Amino acid sequence: MNAIKNLIRGNELFKNYHYADYEDEIKELIKHGQKPDILFISCCDSRITPDLMLGSKPGDLFILRNIGNFVPPYDNDLSYHGSASAIEYAVSVLNVKHIIVCGHSYCGACKSAFEEIPNTQNYKNIKKWLKLADEAKKITLRDTYKTEFDMAQAMEKNSVLCQKKNLHTYPAIKEKLLKNEIQLHAWYIHLEGAKIEYYNNEINKYEDISLYQDNIFS
Numbered sequence: 001m002n003a004i005k006n007l008i009r010g011n012e013l014f015k016n017y018h019y020a021d022y023e024d025e026i027k028e029l030i031k032h033g034q035k036p037d038i039l040f041i042s043c044c045d046s047r048i049t050p051d052l053m054l055g056s057k058p059g060d061l062f063i064l065r066n067i068g069n070f071v072p073p074y075d076n077d078l079s080y081h082g083s084a085s086a087i088e089y090a091v092s093v094l095n096v097k098h099i100i101v102c103g104h105s106y107c108g109a110c111k112s113a114f115e116e117i118p119n120t121q122n123y124k125n126i127k128k129w130l131k132l133a134d135e136a137k138k139i140t141l142r143d144t145y146k147t148e149f150d151m152a153q154a155m156e157k158n159s160v161l162c163q164k165k166n167l168h169t170y171p172a173i174k175e176k177l178l179k180n181e182i183q184l185h186a187w188y189i190h191l192e193g194a195k196i197e198y199y200n201n202e203i204n205k206y207e208d209i210s211l212y213q214d215n216i217f218s
């Protein structure tokens, strides 16, 4: 069965066996509009499946996906900033209460920061976008690591913190942070086992998500 036919079959199964589980909620969301509490910033990587991994339902997560779960710094040059406009929409229109920047293990974008990207027109946008990993790369290279895997994970985790820092450049987020109306979170998913870690600002390190306390403002 080819890839498209798999999707069509998946939709048939969902319509016939699972849609009923969500029907009331979806009707409410259509009637009153979406009101998600969370903007979830994830990598495009096909192995990340937020709703499956987190048990979230329609209406729970406003999801922004891009290569590397990067956050471009605020820029008012009025180009077509897809990621920035999704962030602004989530904060200024949907009034989300939380923004989670979620990195992951085996991230190709973070790995690419250490590789040469071809200097051709077919890679032009990728090459520019990957500059958003430069700061994390610098931080990562300050330490030494026993294995390449350890270094890759350090890079991925450092990158999440750099991207989270970039959220502070958005005027709408700055305003809401001052009024304690929004919380910023740094998360990291291990693909194997779907284990999640979060960055604890009080002890300045990542720890298992089961230890998360709901009073940490960033």
Ligand SMILES: [Zn+2]
Residues within 6 Å of the ligand: 043, 044, 045, 067, 068, 069, 104, 106, 107, 108, 109, 110
């Ligand atoms: Zn990735």
